[in-house]
Amino acid sequence: MIAILNRVVEYVDSHLADDIDVAGLAQSLGTTEYHVRRMFSSLAGMPLSEYIRRRRMTVAAADLLGDDDLLGIAVRYGYGSTEAFTRAFRAVHGVGPADVRREGGPLRSQQQLRFRLTVEGNTIMDTRLTERPAFRLIGHAARVPLIHEGPNPHIQAHIAALPPTEHERLKSLSDTEPGGLLQVSADVDPDYTEGSELTYLHGVAVSTDSAVPEDLDEIDVAAGAWAVFRSAGPYPAALQETWAATAGEWFPSNPWRLRPGPSIVAVLDRAPDFSTATCELWLPVERAQEPA
Template identity: 30%
Template sequence: MDWLKAMNNAVEYIEDNINEKFDIEKVSKIALSSPFHFQRMYHMITGVTVAEYIRRRRLTLAAQDILSGEKIINVAYKYGYETPESFTKAFKKLHGISPTAAREQGASLKAYPKLSFHISIKGDKDMNYKIVEKGSFKVVGKQKRMTMSGEENFKQVPKFWYDCMADGSYDWLTSKAGKLGVLGVSKDFDKFTDEFNYMIAVEEIKDPLPKGYISATIPAATWAVFESVGPVPEALHELLRRIYSEWMPSTGYQHDCAPDIDVFPIGDMSSPDYRCELWIPVRK
């Protein structure tokens, strides 16, 4: 399968150039993908960002070099750290001990192995979807900057919802919700920092916007629309992983450069029967 081969080729390139400055444009080209799509898919399948994978691999190899007798300062520079202090801090965060302590007999270290991609055909659950063509439209709501690093977005996004419910923003938005309902919009992905903007929004309204609210344009796109059944956010997270690890590789679709949209009808989001939709912009 071309997709599988391309993703593994990208990992091999990363490994062959692990000491070099990371070039996301080159890696994503090898993966036959855009930088946005490659990083998004990589994160959803593996649970870590590309940058985090590289960091862990470098520190795994650094530990081996230290055990072989290389000077710590040389190892630090070899793996891209500007100072021995910054290297020591990163080393301790992964391994739990300092580079010096790693040389002691019996020291316990962590190893993060090289990844490879394989397709697992499960077939235990159907993935029903529909393809929808939708023109450009505007949304209004509240926005916050998030990061995918360390899967922090899986914590930050729910907290943003809870905060908006607590301060009354969610109630105001539900009172203005249009046909689609209340939307969660992930957009403006930064290919260098793993950060993106997340909006809790509704389709554009004519009323003046209160302080702290913004307007944004969603571009025209082709959307793959999936239904999620179950409590939010757990059911959505599981669906996202399946879309990137199962549906996209098996259908030949890939992520297009437009926002992801969660469509939330008014209802009890914690219910095991709650139904919402996930809109993924796609292209063949």
């Protein structure tokens, strides 16, 4: 995966003035756009789309010091008007193109990234792989913003609004793995952009032939392989650290890649105040291909 990401970075830099087809590029490298975007965002700390924008505006800043007209530069980097280009330029550099032409800066350059795998051996990944038939997730869903660190107050409010009896009712409906009450994230932005919306479902897993009460939301899950990571410790910090380690350590070291589908957290045990918890993180995966 590290080699693939470095190939992506090299391709981006040599095609900054082109319409970059991330899906086609990923396919040529033997992987998927979904996996590339998720791994890039997790390891680089920014979405791939944002990196491309920053690199384009970094190179465009040098063009502004020449004699080309502003519209020509804007079109060269994929913008249909000087206004759209100016907004993108200002978002990256904090100043407009006219300021750069007049004063030469200040500029905020985005250097070309280089991914390296460093194996420290200090994170023990308690992992198992399992094949699951198609199943269904049922429960109470809401659209919430993605938050990378710390508790998500929108999810907390969603769960708090459910009466205590509803949790017991949901647990009684569970009839397949993952067992128990589940925290489900679906329809997640492939770039994993913080603040983007996702569907959060508080519910359980049931087999496809189980009857579903009419008042519950449903998410159908396709058959396939799952990587299951166990975490234990302060909640949600330990779970979020495990999530980060899947991208930084497990996927680069194993012949698997993410496939589209919901991510699921099963809480196996927890303190009464939820300060600590033992959880299983279920991620949908498929075997990765070797880079071309």
